[in-house]
Amino acid sequence: MHKYFISLERTPQRTERFLKANAHIKDLEWMPGMDGKTLDRDTIISKGLMEPNCGFTAGAIGSGLTHVKLWAKVAQSGQPAHIFEDDAFLCRNFESESDRIIATLPHDWDIILWGNNYDSILEFELLPGITQCVAIFNQDTVRQGIPDFLNMDVSSSPFRLTQTFGICGYAISPRGATRLLERCLPFKSVEVPYVGLGRLLTSTSVDHLMNIHYRDLKAYTTLPPLCLTDNDVAQSLNK
Structure with a gap:
């Protein structure tokens, strides 16, 4: 499977940090992020990619459109x-473990998240259709534990x-990519x-729009996660 990573051209230090931290992963392919600061909002609207009243920040628009491009x-x-x-x-064992997990999914899976933001909730089915579960996390301990996680077999x-x-x-299938393109465009608040x-929360980014549809997709998460994020809001590309 292709392994794409998104990073802006104007933030080479983030690209360098990502590649250094994940040097144990082979064949990572850079996808330059669309820079929201250089995008023309009216052009995006005219192409039907966003509704006129959408309240996404410039960064959230660029980030969302980059994911859309990859889909x-x-x-x-x-x-x-x-x-x-x-x-x-x-x-450390991301490649072998992600391959193993994908092989266990139904043939018509859409998307599987390897991790999420750890300053909020993760809602999932512990037993399919029976036990709906909400998990919360301690983002501080997640951040502190990242160096050990990189050397961990999960x-x-x-x-x-x-x-x-x-x-x-996350990993996404062609069917899942098509379905998310149909459901998440145009961007809207x-x-x-x-x-x-x-x-209720007002959608401010593409992952909020994805939240509307996970229930109707063959969407999965993994526990424990195979991917962590330090989720540094000050450095977020959605700003």
């Missing part, structure tokens, strides 16, 4: 692929995904109900 690439190629953001950190299992935040690392949080 289109996967859909056209007919081959699944891994997609990582440049704040992703992968466990044994993980897939679970049906309901909702979470962040798309630091809508209220998304989060049962695990007990409230």
